[in-house]
Amino acid sequence: MSATHAPARIGSLWQQRIKTMREYEVVRDGNVFGAGFSNNVVFSSDYEQAHHQLDMLMEKHQDVPFHAIFSGTEVFNECGVCFSLKSRQSLKIPSLDPDRFRSEIMEDLTLVHGIGPRTQTRLRSKGFRTLSDLMQHPKFREYAHDVLTCLFGGDSAEIMDLIGWRHAKSHPSVLGTAGLHEPEDYVFLDIETLGLFSRPVVLFGIGTIENSNLEVHQYLLRDIDEEQAALMATLGHLSGDRPALVTFNGKSFDIPYVSDRLAYYGMGSLARIPHFDVLHFSRRRWKNQLPSLRLAALETDILGIRREDDIPGQMVPEFYEAYLRTGNCGPLIPVVEHNKQDVVSLALLFFYLLGETCGRL
Secondary structure (H helix, E strand, O other): OOOOEEEEEEEHHHHHHHOOOOEEEOOOOOOOHHHHOOOOOEEEEHHHHHHHHHHHHHHHHHOOHHEEEEOOOEEEEOOOEEEEEEEEEEEEEEOEOOHHHHHHHHOOOHHOOOOOOHHHHHHHHOOOOOOOHHHHHHOOOOHHHHHHHHHHHHHHHHHHHHHHHOOOOOHHHHHHHHHHHHHHHHEEEEEEOOOOOOEEOOOOOEEOOOOOOOOEEEEEEHHHHHHHHHHHHHHHHOEEEEOOEEEEEOOHHHHHHHHHHHHHOOOOOOOOEEEEEHHHHHHHHHHOOOOOOOHHHHHHHHHOOOOOOOOOOOHHHHHHHHHHHHOOOOOOOHHHHHHHHHHHHHHHHHHHHHHHHHOOO
């Protein structure tokens, strides 16, 4: 990958764009109707609280140097330099049972082309209880062979595609394929950007499992021209023997966004690896039980986590712009904390759902 360094003026140019292109709507508290027709709204009380918090941070941290607030290290690579923050979170990882997943999937005859629920019931009444049994069926044995080859010879991405094609991308068995990975394979990703489309990513949050702890790596841009180096540092976490990506709404937002930024710098494309989007599985699990399926809502309703002094993710660009404009590092503090908690809650929610799907009974 070649290093194409951004011009120094890019920071000031993005400051101007942020001021004139706010990408969310402020609605009054309790305005469920207004919120329902916009994917990017901030309630008025949260908006006012965030601006009050911004003013206090600016006042408190005036003339305080960056290194006095953030204890991290510089990361150098062929694309330049970026700033890295690391933290650790204890994590209870459920004991997974891959044999449970394989046993359940082997009894799903509908994975075979041409077999629906009614045909499955009829085949079971004739003694064809598993996919292996279908190897003796004159009509379905060839298709069953293909399915078994995928299940026992393919990687988890191929198995996910097979199950998703026959069922749905949010099917519990799709999530169950995550149980075929070791916890150290999982890479939890969450990004903070300067907007919804084709703007720089200002913070990359990565979570990895090490010694049963969640290690959170954050690549924070001290200036916009550090984005390319931060992109390359992030890509380093997505390589390895068997990485498995975990996001929340990442299939619609984070991954297309990162791909767009890679293309902007001519850095190629993301490798195809298994991708578990927790939003999809959360919708299937709680869509008729909970009023909101946003990550912040799920972490409260399901995990019992309540954030303090958090800012709406939609307002991250304003906080970052305040930092760029003034050099005051105070506005970066809640941005970093917001991103870190998103990574932690993502991991906790993923393991909660995974434990339900293929944990040991």
